[in-house]
Amino acid sequence: MSIVMKFGGTSVADAAAFENVARIVGAQREASPVAVVSAMNGVTDGLLTSTTTASERNAREAIASLQTLFDRHKRVAKELLAAAEAEKFSERVDNAAAHVSELLRNIEESPSEFSPLQDAIVSNGETLSSTLLAEVLKQQGIAARQVDARRCIVTDEQFTSASPLIEQTFFATKNELRPLLENKIVPVLGGFIAATATGATTTLGRGGSDYTAALIGAALETHEIQIWTDVTGVLTADPRVVPEAQTVERLSYGEAAELAYFGAKVLHPKTIQPAIESCIPVRICNSHAPHERGTLVGPQTETTPRTLKAIAHKTGVTTVQITSARMLGAYGFLRALFEVFERHRTVVDVVTTSEVSVSLSLDDDSTLPEIVEELMKLGTVGIEKGLAIICVVGEGLQGKPGIAAKVFSTISDINVTLISQGASRINFTFAIEEARVNEAVRRLHEAFFTAKDRAAD
Ligand code: ADP
Ligand code: ASP
Ligand code: MG
DSSP: OOEEEEEOGGGGSSHHHHHHHHHHHHHTGGGOEEEEEOOSTTHHHHHHHHHHHHHTTOHHHHHHHTHHHHHHHHHHHHHHSOHHHHHHHHHHHHHHHHHHHHHHHHHHHOGGGHHHHHHHHHHHHHHHHHHHHHHHHHHTTOOEEEEOGGGTOEEOSOTTSOOBOHHHHHHHHHHHHHHHHHTTOEEEEESSEEEETTOOEEEOOTTTHHHHHHHHHHHHTOSEEEEEESSSSSBSSOTTTOTTOOBOSEEEHHHHHHHHHTTOTTSOGGGHHHHHHHTOOEEEEETTSTTSOOEEEESOOOOOTTOOOEEEEEEEEEEEEEEOGGGTTOSSHHHHHHHHHHHTTOOOOOEEEOSSEEEEEESOOTTHHHHHHHHTTTSEEEEEEEEEEEEEEOTTOTTSTTHHHHHHHHTTTSOOEEEEESSSTTEEEEEEEGGGHHHHHHHHHIIIIIHHHHHHO
């Protein structure tokens, strides 16, 4: 039995944070931990920006922009490691910097190879942070070894948002990690990064380290997957919008998946699937307050007295409405419609239908012009941009009268479109104009959470 402990970028922002992570891992040494770590805070963003700069034929500026980012790694090593180890790590950083510079020049020369080169460049963030964490653990007397995640997570060739090939991933992960665990060595892997079967570097999409942690947990059948971040678990709303949001103690897999999918950044949406399939509990903990229990996500489906567990929201949503009399009594229409989205690899979030029209929402509208062109063959197409989706989540929500009425009366002065309840028994989802989303979330939180607490006092 073992556990996976994943630490996000804010948990490894500087030397003090690395030291803190080593303490947290050390405290659970008896549970045979596998550590998964993100790049240091801001490093993925910095590397991604450098790739854009290089693609604008400015590799020299891109390379210069990364100097401080590489230096940050060296500074942590200097502060925490013995001189010889710090020196060795410094050399690794210099090698990574030289390799990244070469790749940036390649981008400038052959922009058509952008996506694979981008993945190869950003992977350095996690490679360096995991190497550094393994060294810091050793320095603290904990037997640890960095393992290249590309030897464990095997994916397809969809660069920048690759999908894991589960069977190969499980096989490779077990092969790589079990011998270390049997010898009481803590494996330390970079999250987010992976490789194709032929060894080309890929990544799992932004925030993908959570997904890596879940895949490793499922492969090793660990008894828990811990996601360590900078807040105490999943909160009743995004704390950047609702500062008084509170920790939700327990969530079902379904509830957590809906929240993650509709904007609760604390958990990558794909994280839940491998955990569900292996029935492994996922705990979200705060590395700045390690004794707080955080949120436990598991197979239990509990209904609480207030029914709602949390509110999620996401911005930058576009809706598409297709109206066609051909829909009336005809079969094959919806299939033709969805095939358009499939051909353009565009994910549809929420769908509602009436007799003669279908409305759906997209959070990535980069392929919209091509999609609209094809949809016009099926009917009249209307587009609305600048929307946000709000999703209220709770087991038992569907059977509870009055939730929708309360939502609508709380934000009665805001125009609500695209309302969806029913596909999932646990969420109620709708779109509003983006400019008013923070206000709407605050008011809903006040009505469903804060006001109740006051009544209970
Ligand atoms: P990490 O670097 O650890 O992966 P992320 O930034 O990806 O951290 O996720 C944590 C952040 O998610 C929090 O700091 C918080 O601002 C944001 N967040 C959004 N919605 C929620 C929510 N419902 N509960 C907790 N955090 C949320
Ligand atoms: N470093 C990656 C990102 O910033 C992956 C992660 O942190 O989960 O998106
Ligand atoms: Mg994250």
